Amino acid sequence: MAVKSIDLQTVLDSVYNGIVACDTDGRIILINESAARVAGQPKDKLMGARVDQVFPNTGLLEIIRTGENRPHQRLNFQGRLLLSNRSPIRNADGELVGAIGVFQDNSELESMTHAFKEEKKVAEELQDIIESSYDGMWITDGQGYTLHVNSAYERISGMKKEEVLGKHMQELVDKGYFSDSVTLHVLEKKERVTMMHEIRKTGKRALITGNPIFDENGEIVRVVTNVRDITELLNLKQDLEDKAKQAARYQNELAQLRSKSIYDDIVVESPQMRHIFDLATWVGQVDSTVLILGESGVGKEVVTQIVVRSSERRDEPFIKVNCGAIPENLLESELFGYEKGSFTGADKKGKPGMFELAHKGTILLDEVAEIPLNLQVKLLRAIQEQEIIRVGGTKPLKLDVRIIAATNRDLDELVRTGQFREDLFYRLNVIPITVPPLRERREDIPALIELFLCKYNEKYRLNKTLAPETVERLVSYDWPGNVRELQNIVERMVVLSRDDEVGPDALPLQLKSVGKTDADFHVDVSGVVPLKDALFEVEKKLVVKALQKYGTTRRAAEALGVDQSTVVRKYQRIRELEAGM
Structure with a gap:
């Protein structure tokens, strides 16, 4: 079969990747x-x-000096990041006669078009170049008969060139050498074809690109197939994806640790508060709008602080606005600012609003349900467009503000009755966080008592403790005012009690009758004991009495207002301590 010769330079110019070779003088x-x-x-x-x-x-000069291959080398050239394979060129006697570099623009890697378009060797120099290539190369004629396979392909595929030279690609597919042939696709489509292929013999993954070479009549005279072993690249890609997931997980854990270290005064004893703490920490890492719901005094501002301190904006301004405390006729100018001369009594220089002051940071709109309907439209624009217009102004001001809203009112009901805009509600309710009332998380009460007792002892330079019966009454109370009410009562007892141990007589009237139906339920402690010991005694009495009364941990947990697992855990600890004694 006659083989048509073509010029070496024509073959090289058909190669998609850049090829440059130098002699030993560089x-x-x-x-x-x-x-x-x-x-x-x-x-x-x-x-x-x-x-x-x-x-x-x-x-390439280093290749001439060392005579070693340098595959997968990164090269920055005129702002382009090139991936280069560099090899020495040796003649038939093994003598080093130069060096060759084959490179590709790494930005085009995703298009998977790094194949060589080559023709049969027309000169020994071209043979040396092809053999020096680190990528595998397979060249066929225009009918699909194999003309040349370089040694790099033998390395990648595990096949010997003697097995395939002179054979048609369809024959090799039929004999099971390949599951598919890119050359046959090129001959059929008359265009470049790229495919991924797993080589059966070596198990390597390869990126295979077949390139047609046309004669002056538009007929395919050669198909040059470039085979790149990307097994390592795919493994690296998987490693990077795994590390990205791991980094995201570490980032969340770091944010939680950061929040816990900053807020030593946060109580997260109950499962509900643990969940809220984790959620607030996670949400802090994104800029989505957060809506914090809950009764008055449950600690919505504390949750806001967790979100802010967990965010990238933690060092930027944090502006708190109590929308219910500002008169309606002043609220717009307070939120959005005003231009000079906007109204009688206005500052002559104008004044920035709370949103402007919060630029790059976070704004908390507390009691957001109190914003009148006419201002809700303007607030909606601020959220949607991230821009405001001052009172008396005409020029929109672009802002970068993270918005957190809070309310103790039922926004669903306000939307149904037309007192709150539905579109604004949906804009605010991107990530809702509902803080449960204190009566639904009684596990937090002993820890909160200890927290507030330490706080006011330090503030007033006292050393007060609470009698166990006092703690029992506090734990049993329903706390309509939630954490704020508990804090106020602890402070009141610390300040007003003249005894070092605050007994139940110091309790407000509404708490004195709490728990009296169980007259046999009280703790006897001789003298002053550490508060933690007293709290343990209270928990022990409550848990044991609930189990005796209700018979099962599930019913006892319902009566105590905690999870069943909490009752099981605490009862197990009680038994272990008693066994140890």
Whole structure:
């Protein structure tokens, strides 16, 4: 079968990747169109030029010095990040006669178009170049018969060239050498074809690109297939994805640790508060709008602080606005500011509003349900467009503000009755966080008591303790005013009680009758004991009495207002301590 010869340079110019070769003096002896295009100079002007002057940091001179292959080398050239395979060129006697570099623009890697378009060797120099390539190369004629396979392909595939030379690609597919052939697809479609392929014999993953070479009549005379082993690249990609997931997990854990270290005064004993703490910490890492719901005094502002301190905006302004405490006729100017001369009594220079002051940071709109309907439209625009217009102004001001809203009212009901805009509600209710009342998380009460007792002892330079019966009454109370009411009562007892141990007589009237129906339920402690010990005794009495009365941990947990697992855990600890004694 006659083989049509073509010019070496024509073959090289058909190669998609850049190819440049130099002699042992570092002068360019061969360069293709792709490499000349990257260099930004005509090809004929580059022949004979110093390779390190055309391509600084090319590394080909190092190849000549060491005689070693340098695959997968990164090279920054004129703002382009090139991935280069560099190899020595040796003649038939093994003598080093030069070096060759094959490179690709790494930005085009995703298009998977790094194949060589090559023709059969027409000269020994071209044979050396093909054999020096680190990528595998498979060349067929226009009918699909194999003309050449380089040694790199043998390495990647585990096959010997003697097995396939002269054979048609369809024959090799039929015999099971390949499950598919990119060459056959190229011959059928008459265009470049790229496919992923797993090589059966070695188990390697390869990116295979077949390129047709056309004659002057538009007929395919050669198909040059480039085979790149991307097993390591795919493994690296998977490693990067795994590390990205791990980094996200570490970021969340770090945010939680940061919040816990900042807020030593946060109580998260109950499962409900643990969940809220974790959620607020996680949400803090994004800029979504947060709506915090709950009765008055449950600690909505504390949750807001967790969100803010967990965010990237933690060092930026944090502006708190109590929308219910500002007169309606002043609320608009307070929120959005005003221009000079906007109204009688206005500052002559104008004044920035709370939203402007919160630029780059966070704004808390407490009691957001109290904003009148006419201002809700303007607030909706501020949220949607991230821009405001001052009172008396005409120019929109672009802002970057994270919005947190809070209310103790039922917004669903207000929307149904027309007192709150539905579109604004949906804009605010992106991430709702509902803080349960204190009566639904009684596990937090002993820890809160200890927290407030320490706080006011330190503030007033006292050393008060609470009698166990006092703690029992506090735990049993329903707390309509929630945490705020508990804090106020603890402070009142610390300040007004003249005894070092605050007994139940110091309790407000509404708490004195709490728990009296169980007259046999009280704790006897002789003298002053550490508060933690007293709290343990209270928990012990409550847990044991509930189990005796209701018979099961589930019913006892319902009566105590805690999870069943909490009752089981605490009862197990009680038994362990008693067994130890």
